[in-house]
Amino acid sequence: MKNLLFILMLSFLVGACGNDDDNTPAEVAVSLKFSQTFDNTPFTDSDISATVYTNEMGHELTISRLRYLISKMVLKNSAGEMFPIGEYHLTDVSNATTLLLNTNASVPEGTYTLSFVYGFNEENNTDGAYPDLNSVSWNWPLTLGGGYHFLQMDGNYNVNTDPAPFNFHNGTARVSEGDFEQNFVQVDLTNSLLIENGDVIEIKMDIAEWFTNPNTWDFNVYSTNLMPNYEAQKLMQENAATVFSASVE
């Protein structure tokens, strides 16, 4: 009896190690990398307050701060199975440690599509609920609906003529006093991601898309005090849809 048990265990062990002649794909750890471009030009810490970009409207601008939040990151396989890979993540371009996220998740090797929420959805956008986000002052004012910022992009436009600041901040939209409208975006990327051992999923933000598609952004109309500005908040949300893409590297 004992011998039988031993043989059974042994065969199980051998089976578990015999990766090659097995149909079960290996589990691979999921890592996320966050990168930014302006059109096709990379935007990194060294470009902050330095590199001049031109947006769709033709405004020449520099960016001195860029932070953004995504949440509910999910990989979906071809059978429609969902694999949650992260609750939320705040990227700060000036803080290198935030540009890479080793999630605690692992998924079977294979082909997936990536979905996430830009910002927090209503259920997760809870006042003061995230100590790590409170500690970096990511909160959105309670009088504007509370919860958290989704995006902070600060900089200057008309930098080669008459520099003027912009504060492109996005979060819950206030319709009127005490009346708020959700402003997150469910991002469902459609391209296939083949994920194998050691791969990193790169989530890319094209900053230029914040200023176009569908709405061509006009700093002469919307530059500062945008947080309480309902129209500006909804225009940002509309532009958010095409900002993100993903690939495997």
Place this chain on the structure above:
Amino acid sequence: MIKKTIYGLLSVIFFISCSGDDSDTYVATPMELKVPEIFSQYLIAPVTSVENPQTVEGVALGRKLFFDPVLSGNGTQACADCHRPQNAFSDPRKFSVGIDGTAGFRNSMPLQNLAWNYAESFNWDGSATTLEEQIFEPVTNPIEMNNTWPNAVASLQNHTQYPGLFRDAFGTSSIDSVWVTKAIAQFLRTLISAGSRFDHHVLGEEILTPQELNGFNVFMDEDRGDCFHCHGNFFNPLWTDNTFHNNGLEEMFDDLGLGAVTGDPRDNGKFKAPSLRNLLYTSPYMHDGRFETLDEVINHYSEGLVFSETIDPLMKAVAQGGVQLSEEDKAALKAFLLSLSDPGFINNPSFQTPD
């Protein structure tokens, strides 16, 4: 074989622990930082040092050293002379004056909630990257305590009490500068302020006046004060973002601030955003102590901003000189700011001169 190895290892450990200096193995009485309720509820854990754990004996020694002029070149000046408890451990003078009568060029910063400085970037210009490192500097700075470390250590070593106190704290009576900075850092990490009326308001234990509440709304309103992007909010009771900004004080910089430390011209004119806690006790204000009163500070942001290349875009109304607050909003904002005062902090018996 295994038994032999264990015996061998044990004898090595025994040897080390008997070698006269117990600093590698001695453990003083652990003393966890007391994290206030409002911090544990809303903030991530404080930054403490693995190499320098908080102990009862270490904190007591650090406190004694902080208030003792023994560290200065001529035995006349203690840390506490320019970091006074009644001023939330800042200096009411625009510039502190060193032992030789020379004035400095920046206003002494308050010492509070230093373990919640997550980026561990200390001083107005971020020139120290740990609290222990920060403490090394003023002892030898010629316009501050103007001592040498060998001389400071000799004074302590020849003292009737200090060798015993260092042994209690660190297991060695052989004093060196590293132990001195560790002890003082431990004491400084205990300087925690979380007992203002606004703290109690957040915890639902206190009701603020309508004017104070209106002032908080001015603070949080992007159309009015817009102070919260750099200075905390209802859920960030540190009242600072612990980072560096150019807040529109100068068109040309006499003092490059962070830029002089990093060598990056993009950092020129940037200084640490100080906490708004205990402003009642920390006049004068700004890195150079240029403003005597809170009214002057508020007027600066309302009407006094000037442009320079590195000005933070959050100083968005610089073209108009500032955010143009009404007199009523200014008074309300000031009332709110004063609700961040914590008299229990400046009067805490554990933070005063020992004995």
